[in-house]
Amino acid sequence: MSTRRDTDDLRAHCTVDTDGRITFRLRLRSPGRPRLALVPRPKKNRPERPAHLLDLEPHGDDGEVRAVLAPRPELTEGRWDAYLLREPDAGRERLRPGLRDLRVLVDGTLRVGLPPVAVRVPYATKDGFLAVRAWLRTAHAEAGRLDLTDGAMTVRARLYGAELTDDAEVLLRLRGDRATVRGYRPRAEGNAFDFSVPFAELTAAAAGNQVWDAFLRPAADAPLVRIGRLLDDMADRKTVCVYPESAVGGAVLRPYYTVDNDLAVEVTAADRPR
Incomplete structure (x- = not known):
């Protein structure tokens, strides 16, 4: 018997704009009230810190949902793993990377505004999942x-x-x-x-x-x-x-x-x- 987990392709596409905003897009057969969770990867022998939750809103008529990580508030420095929460009380499902449109970052022209300096780069982990590398520095x-x-x-x-x-x-x-x-x-x-x-x-x-x-x-x-x-x-x-x-x-x-x-x-x- 198939379930939502094996019929949905849990791949999130990412687009970064020049202000550092990241847009995540994925397709769900039964959207429900989904959210995207960015979970800070805990350091060794440290407890897990709270996740940063983003609402996934319907976008178009083909089952696509979209969430936007705005430039502010900043993510603390470290690595943030991406998960899907299908419902508020549902378990986390790890997301895999789809297309990552990072063209605005290639030549190093990311706009850096007022301090602190906040940088976020979506990437594929060594085991093939989606994560965001974040830096947050006063200068x-x-x-x-x-x-x-x-x-x-x-x-x-x-x-x-x-x-x-x-x-x-x-x-x-x-x-x-x-x-x-x-x-x-x-x-x-x-x-x-x-x-x-x-x-x-x-x-x-x-x-x-x-x-x-x-x-x-x-x-x-x-x-x-x-x-x-x-x-x-x-x-x-x-x-x-x-x-x-x-x-x-x-x-x-x-x-x-x-x-x-x-x-x-x-x-x-x-x-x-x-």
């Missing part, structure tokens, strides 16, 4: 082109959510040791800036394998702003944006993006396995 430094030449890394970036001043400084901080930092004066034009990091300065700070995380301090005594790449269509760029290694002295260095799409530099001793 953000968006990394652009990254060049590796003559044993140094040069990065072009733009600051959002804060003002860049003459006292601005780029900091690379040794992960696990907040006291060990290397500072670099950015070259700025408005809120666009670039900076260069000689790799030899990172290899001299500590022995063995290490990771340096990149930050911007927009003004003297201002809070640190993470440098990363969030404003395009890529929810997970760690294994996609792979930069070549540079050998400096007895170490091998490689810039990379973390699981949160933040910029870091990995330093590996040449005589140690990587």
Whole structure:
């Protein structure tokens, strides 16, 4: 005997507009009073947080229903799994991704308004379900082109959510040791800036394998702003944006993006396995 679960194709199509609004569409044979639930994925050993619920309204005459995730209120930073609730008291059914129209995000032209900087990117999980990756930051430094030449890394970036001043400084901080930092004066034009990091300065700070995380301090005594790449269509760029290694002295260095799409530099001793 067939049921609604095996006759409905629980695939949600997504469209993102330039303001960050996401429209979800799917077809249901018996719509009822459905809602779309975005459930924040709990961190290890943490309880599940409340879901963000969206009403699914009829749209057209072919059984399609639609829900809109507006730019405000923002989703807290993390990964949000998408589910269907057919009725208010019904169990959750995991949604699979349909067509994801992310064209407005491809060239990094997402409109970033007043702080905080809120970014949401629909994506397919490794096990084939629909989720939304969300970032929510008071300010953000968006990394652009990254060049590796003559044993140094040069990065072009733009600051959002804060003002860049003459006292601005780029900091690379040794992960696990907040006291060990290397500072670099950015070259700025408005809120666009670039900076260069000689790799030899990172290899001299500590022995063995290490990771340096990149930050911007927009003004003297201002809070640190993470440098990363969030404003395009890529929810997970760690294994996609792979930069070549540079050998400096007895170490091998490689810039990379973390699981949160933040910029870091990995330093590996040449005589140690990587």
